[in-house]
Amino acid sequence: MMKKTGLLILISYGAIVSLGCTGISSGVRDVLTLPVGDAERSDQRVAVQVDTVVNTLSGNALSPQALSEYLTAARLVLVAEQHTSLEDHRVQLRVLELLKEAQRPLVIGLEMFVVDNQPTLDAWVAGQLTEAEFVGQSDWYSTWGYHWGYYREILLFARAHAIPLVGLRGPSEVLTENGVSPDLSSQDHRTLFSAFFGTDDPVHGGLPEDQLEALFVAQCRRDAVMAFHAAEALKAHPEATLVVLAGAGHVVYELGIARQIAEWYNEPATTIVPVSVQSSETRVQASVGDFAWGVPNETDPAFPSLGAISVSVDGGLHVIHVNPDSTADRGGLEPGDILTHFKDTAIAASSDLNRILATVEWGDEAPLMIRRDETPEEITLTFRR
Numbered sequence: 236m237m238k239k240t241g242l243l244i245l246i247s248y249g250a251i252v253s254l255g256c257t258g259i260s261s262g263v264r265d266v267l268t269l270p271v272g273d274a275e276r277s278d279q280r281v282a283v284q285v286d287t288v289v290n291t292l293s294g295n296a297l298s299p300q301a302l303s304e305y306l307t308a309a310r311l312v313l314v315a316e317q318h319t320s321l322e323d324h325r326v327q328l329r330v331l332e333l334l335k336e337a338q339r340p341l342v343i344g345l346e347m348f349v350v351d352n353q354p355t356l357d358a359w360v361a362g363q364l365t366e367a368e369f370v371g372q373s374d375w376y377s378t379w380g381y382h383w384g385y386y387r388e389i390l391l392f393a394r395a396h397a398i399p400l401v402g403l404r405g406p407s408e409v410l411t412e413n414g415v416s417p418d419l420s421s422q423d424h425r426t427l428f429s430a431f432f433g434t435d436d437p438v439h440g441g442l443p444e445d446q447l448e449a450l451f452v453a454q455c456r457r458d459a460v461m462a463f464h465a466a467e468a469l470k471a472h473p474e475a476t477l478v479v480l481a482g483a484g485h486v487v488y489e490l491g492i493a494r495q496i497a498e499w500y501n502e503p504a505t506t507i508v509p510v511s512v513q514s515s516e517t518r519v520q521a522s523v524g525d526f527a528w529g530v531p532n533e534t535d536p537a538f539p540s541l542g543a544i545s546v547s548v549d550g551g552l553h554v555i556h557v558n559p560d561s562t563a564d565r566g567g568l569e570p571g572d573i574l575t576h577f578k579d580t581a582i583a584a585s586s587d588l589n590r591i592l593a594t595v596e597w598g599d600e601a602p603l604m605i606r607r608d609e610t611p612e613e614i615t616l617t618f619r620r
Contacts, residue, residue, distance in 0.1 A: 272488030272522030348402030466499035
């Protein structure tokens with residue numbers, strides 16, 4: 236069995252609170268009510284309603300059309316997401332639509348793509364690739380892994396309007412080559428990090444202090460790398476608004492990309508945070524972002540998911556956590572199992588599982604071959620919400 240204390244997995248900030256559900260306020264702690272960030276707002280909270288945008292500085296409620304008046308003068312707009320929240324992606328698409336309607340030149344920066352994907356992104360925007368070709372050539376299910384359907388409408392919109400796309404993730408050596416190190420000095424960022432990766436976290440909870448510190452440094456480095464490439468995109472497109480789509484932890488409280496980008500870009504960023512509204516009493520810290528956009532609470536992901544966390548080992552995927560009441564849990568999957576085949580296809584890496592899962596619809600049944608205590612077994616998964 237693999238010991239948790241020997242495990243260090245870098246999970247995107249947009250994924251960690253989505254282990255069992257998709258709402259941003261459903262994680263190990265309520266990361267949207269932390270007294271961190273902008274000092275003028277960090278001790279205040281604002282109420283959020285579905286389909287309403289709140290200006291967190293004034294507390295005023297806005298329509299999306301009124302929000303666009305604030306965005307047209309911005310050069311850098313960061314829109315947060317939970318990767319498996321279709322409502323969050325609808326907010327991102329609406330922001331792009333509003334800016335396009337205002338006739339702002341646009342560039343879209345994407346956490347989902349590495350910088351090496353740039354030729355593929357350019358070919359997609361130019362209409363030279365089909366959807367299947369784009370998903371395949373960008374190695375989507377290896378480098379990102381989430382269901383293509385969550386992002387499809389955004390990528391189709393970019394192609395339909397010839398909006399340049401820029402991949403933001405890349406090797407951390409880009410910082411060393413430019414004589415830059417990530418800024419690790421923010422205590423507020425450490426507080427946010429602890430809220431995401433606290434002791435209740437099924438993967439990272441209980442890790443030794445040195446491994447948690449290594450994880451924090453890795454997250455700061457990812458922020459800095461994305462910030463560097465965002466700054467390069469701003470330089471390359473001096474007349475355009477750059478809209479960055481990234482996981483919530485890289486955006487909220489302006490402690491991630493917005494803080495790290497100061498090394499290369501000294502204008503303020505505008506941040507938009509979708510908030511899952513679970514009741515009429517939903518409130519968030521005013522410092523969470525410049526605008527809080529209320530979205531309906533989602534109790535299930537839009538596309539089928541297994542509900543388990545696994546790591547690659549020889550011969551398959553080693554399950555390290557199973558979400559309660561998930562498809563995996565109801566099918567009898569247990570930590571320690573090795574996934575070997577899904578729908579009669581061999582599983583050698585997470586990308587194999589992700590690719591096959593994308594062919595499943597809610598309500599489907601599918602066979603999963605596992606190895607438990609060195610004994611092969613077959614279980615049937617039923618994908619129900």
